[in-house]
Amino acid sequence: MTTVVVGALVAVLAVACxxxxxxxAATTTEPEPxxxxxxxxxxxxxxxxxxTNRLYAIHRAFGLVLRNVTDQPVxxxxxxxxxxxxxxxxxxxRTVTLPAGGRRLVLALPYGEARCDDEPGPTFPVRxxxxxxxxxxxxxxxxxxxxxxxxxxxxxxxxDVRERADITWGDEWMQDGATVTGELHLDQRxxxxxxxxxxxxxxxxxxLILEDTHPVLAVSxxxxxxxxxxxxSADRCDPHAVAEFKTPYLFLSWAxxxxxxxxxxxxxxxxAARQALVDLIATCST
Numbered sequence: 001m002t003t004v005v006v007g008a009l010v011a012v013l014a015v016a017c018x019x020x021x022x023x024x025a026a027t028t029t030e031p032e033p034x035x036x037x038x039x040x041x042x043x044x045x046x047x048x049x050x051x052t053n054r055l056y057a058i059h060r061a062f063g064l065v066l067r068n069v070t071d072q073p074v075x076x077x078x079x080x081x082x083x084x085x086x087x088x089x090x091x092x093x094r095t096v097t098l099p100a101g102g103r104r105l106v107l108a109l110p111y112g113e114a115r116c117d118d119e120p121g122p123t124f125p126v127r128x129x130x131x132x133x134x135x136x137x138x139x140x141x142x143x144x145x146x147x148x149x150x151x152x153x154x155x156x157x158x159x160d161v162r163e164r165a166d167i168t169w170g171d172e173w174m175q176d177g178a179t180v181t182g183e184l185h186l187d188q189r190x191x192x193x194x195x196x197x198x199x200x201x202x203x204x205x206x207x208l209i210l211e212d213t214h215p216v217l218a219v220s221x222x223x224x225x226x227x228x229x230x231x232x233s234a235d236r237c238d239p240h241a242v243a244e245f246k247t248p249y250l251f252l253s254w255a256x257x258x259x260x261x262x263x264x265x266x267x268x269x270x271x272a273a274r275q276a277l278v279d280l281i282a283t284c285s286t
Contacts, residue, residue: 040138040139040141042069043136043137043138044074044130044134044136045068045069045070045074046066046067046068046069046074046098046128046136046138047066047067047069047102047138048064048065048066048067048126048128048138048139048140049064049065049140049141049142049143050062050063050064050065050109050124050126050140050141050142050143050148051063051064051065051106051142051143051144051147052144052147052148052151053106053108055108056108056109058246058247059108059110060110060111061108061109061110061111062081062108062109062111062148063106063107063108063109063143064079064106064107064108064109064126064140065104065105065106065143066096066098066104066105066107066128067098067102067103067104067105068098068099068100068101068102068103069101069102070100071100071101072100073097073098073099073100074097074098074100074130075095075096075097075098075130075131076094076095076096076097076098076128076129076130076131077093077094077095077129077130077131078091078092078093078094078127078128078129079091079092079094079107079109079126079127079128080092080109080126080127080128081109081110081111081112081124081125081126081127082125082126082127082137083111083123083124083125083148084115084123085114085115085148085149085152086111086112086113086114086115086152087112087113087114087115088112089110089111089112091127091129092108092109092110094107095131109126114152114155114156114159116155116156116159116160123139124139124140124141124142124148125137125138125139125140126138126139126140154263154264157263157264158255158263158264158265158266160257160263161195161255161257161263161265162265163189164188164189164190164192164193164195164257165186165187165188165189165195165219165255166185166186166187166189167184167185167186167197167253167255167265167267168184168185168187169182169183169184169185169267169269169270169271169272169273170182170183170184170185170227170272170273171271171272172272173272173273173275173276175276175279175280175283177283178233178234178235178237178280178283178284179231179232179233179234179280180231180232180276180277180279180280181229181230181231181232182229182230182232182272182273182276183227183228183229183230184197184200184210184216184217184227184228184230184267185217185225185226185227186217186218186219186225186226186227187219187224187225187226188219188220188221188224188225191221192221193257193258194218194219194220194257194258195218195219195220195255195256195257196215196216196217196218196219196255196256197215197216197217197218197253197254197255197265198214198215198216198253198254198255198256198262199216199253199254199262200216200251200252200253200254200267201251201252201253202232202251203247203248203250203251203252204236204248205234205235205236205237205248205281206232206233206234206235206248206251206277206280207232207233207235208230208231208232208251209230209231209232209233210228210230211228211229213228215256216228232276232277232280234280234281234283234284237281237284248277248281249268249269249270249274249277250266250267250268250269251266251267251268251269252264252265252266252267253265253266253267
């Protein structure tokens with residue numbers, strides 16, 4: 001079964017400033033969500049929900065809501081997502097005391113690479129292990145119905161683009177003040193429908209400037225390779241932005257396969273392109 005990983009797509013779309021919470025942290029300060037599905041029956045007094053929590057998105061994790069509706073504290077030592085939508089990851093080992101009375105505790109629950117070959121049902125069971133070694137399997141309906149499926153569909157759509165074409169950054173970069181210039185490449189991996197990049201954007205720190213053409217890049221059986229010059233400028237390099245933003249080397253593109261609608265495809269800068277941005281941050285920070 002083929003699995004794919006598509007970086008932290010929602011991290012590009014989420015506002016990162018002010019997020020000083022690590023993946024292992026918990027929060028009880030989120031607004032009470034409007035649940036669109038019927039809550040499951042408690043299992044050993046525990047009730048679970050699953051959300052696409054942006055605090056944990058950059059660490060590729062969901063927000064797992066756990067509530068203990070008994071009159072005694074319950075201690076959880078392990079958590080693990082067991083969903084057919086995503087590849088299984090090792091259990092997250094963490095000791096958490098769930099207070100009695102049903103108060104919500106939100107924890108980071110990592111998820112694996114999207115499974116895209118099959119059409120699994122939208123089930124979200126969660127496995128937890130209590131401090132005495134007892135293992136429980138909890139249904140975890142979504143806080144907002146359909147959010148996880150949409151995330152899964154985006155990842156699989158991006159994986160389909162990457163299976164058809166390689167999107168890479170050039171090896172030669174030149175810096176001029178607060179900007180660097182280089183190239184973006186699109187190369188067809190095997191014959192098939194045309195693949196095009198319609199647009200691409202930077203992030204909180206960097207602005208990505210492309211040629212004013214539509215599409216920006218396109219490849220086909222007749223023209224399997226394409227290159228476009230790009231300019232990246234550091235528009236926000238103040239210490240707060242640099243310190244708080246967690247994904248400065250991740251951009252976002254919109255790509256099409258054939259006549260299909262554009263889908264978001266993350267663009268992570270690596271190699272010489274990444275080093276150019278490291279140098280650019282060092283320059284503008286001083």
